[in-house]
Amino acid sequence: MPVWICATCGNHYPDTDAPPASCMICSDERQWVPPAGQRWATLAELAAAGHRSDIREVEPGLLGAGVDPPVGIGQRALVVTTPEGNLLWDPPGFLDEHAIGEVRQAGGLRAVSASHPHFYGAMAEWAHAFGADILVPEADASWVTRPDPAVRTWSGTLAVLPGVTLIQCGGHFPGSAVVHWATGAGGAGVLLTGDTIFVTPGEDRITFVWSAPNRLPLPEASVRGVVGAVRPYQFDRIYGGWWEPVIRRDARRVLEDSAGRYIQFLRGEAPGAPPPVAPPLPPVPPE
Numbered sequence: 217m218p219v220w221i222c223a224t225c226g227n228h229y230p231d232t233d234a235p236p237a238s239c240m241i242c243s244d245e246r247q248w249v250p251p252a253g254q255r256w257a258t259l260a261e262l263a264a265a266g267h268r269s270d271i272r273e274v275e276p277g278l279l280g281a282g283v284d285p286p287v288g289i290g291q292r293a294l295v296v297t298t299p300e301g302n303l304l305w306d307p308p309g310f311l312d313e314h315a316i317g318e319v320r321q322a323g324g325l326r327a328v329s330a331s332h333p334h335f336y337g338a339m340a341e342w343a344h345a346f347g348a349d350i351l352v353p354e355a356d357a358s359w360v361t362r363p364d365p366a367v368r369t370w371s372g373t374l375a376v377l378p379g380v381t382l383i384q385c386g387g388h389f390p391g392s393a394v395v396h397w398a399t400g401a402g403g404a405g406v407l408l409t410g411d412t413i414f415v416t417p418g419e420d421r422i423t424f425v426w427s428a429p430n431r432l433p434l435p436e437a438s439v440r441g442v443v444g445a446v447r448p449y450q451f452d453r454i455y456g457g458w459w460e461p462v463i464r465r466d467a468r469r470v471l472e473d474s475a476g477r478y479i480q481f482l483r484g485e486a487p488g489a490p491p492p493v494a495p496p497l498p499p500v501p502p503e
């Protein structure tokens with residue numbers, strides 16, 4: 217039997233005789249079920265429909281593994297490479313031999329992880345291909361749609377590889393996380409955020425969502441939790457869940473300014489409010 221793939225979110229389910237009645241990810245208030253009802257696919261069906269892996273170098277040391285045309289929510293994976301091994305992050309629901317070959321050439325995988333359950337995708341397939349661990353926040357372990365012996369849970373922060381740290385931020389999901397990659401952006405530091413921190417189209421702002429498709433905002437305490445979780449880390453660039461948009465530089469200032477403005481809106485102190493004369497959030501501690 218094939219692994220069942222939810223056509224809407226791209227998450228994988230075990231190879232049972234028949235697909236589940238529903239997708240627990242899409243049935244949740246943060247996602248959506250098509251008006252015509254739940255649809256399922258398999259890797260073979262997606263390949264037959266013309267989907268192919270799309271592998272690109274995003275910046276030196278960072279490989280992207282997307283799908284063309286996209287499947288599910290359309291995220292592309294990122295592979296952070298280090299001399300000690302590699303981490304794959306936010307895999308979409310489809311992969312093929314080409315993708316596996318390119319990642320093997322880049323040094324294979326030590327671990328696979330994701331920003332949150334919407335982007336767990338083909339985590340198990342990738343882990344099986346390389347004997348890698350699947351790293352899932354304890355807080356979101358019940359959202360794993362395809363349980364696997366390679367799953368390891370973690371909480372708070374986890375040093376996965378030298379200079380590569382998982383940071384649990386909460387917000388969109390209790391276990392919503394980001395990757396801090398210390399040597400990215402030429403040594404200025406990079407965050408890989410999925411939609412834990414949501415990059416907006418002009419590449420000059422970020423936002424926060426409890427549900428993106430259903431347009432539900434994140435409460436102030438959660439926004440402060442996300443910003444506070446990444447504040448101890450040095451970074452200048454933010455990659456979200458898709459090829460674009462990207463906060464290419466000055467990402468710490470963009471994050472702090474955007475969070476302050478977002479909280480003004482939540483409190484009913486915007487629009488039209490003059491920009492705050494003092495930062496609405498506590499200052500960044502010295503590095």
Ligand SMILES: [Zn+2]
Pocket residue numbers: 222223224225226227239240241242243
């Ligand atoms: Zn789904």
Ligand SMILES: [Zn+2]
Pocket residue numbers: 332334388411428
């Ligand atoms: Zn999401």
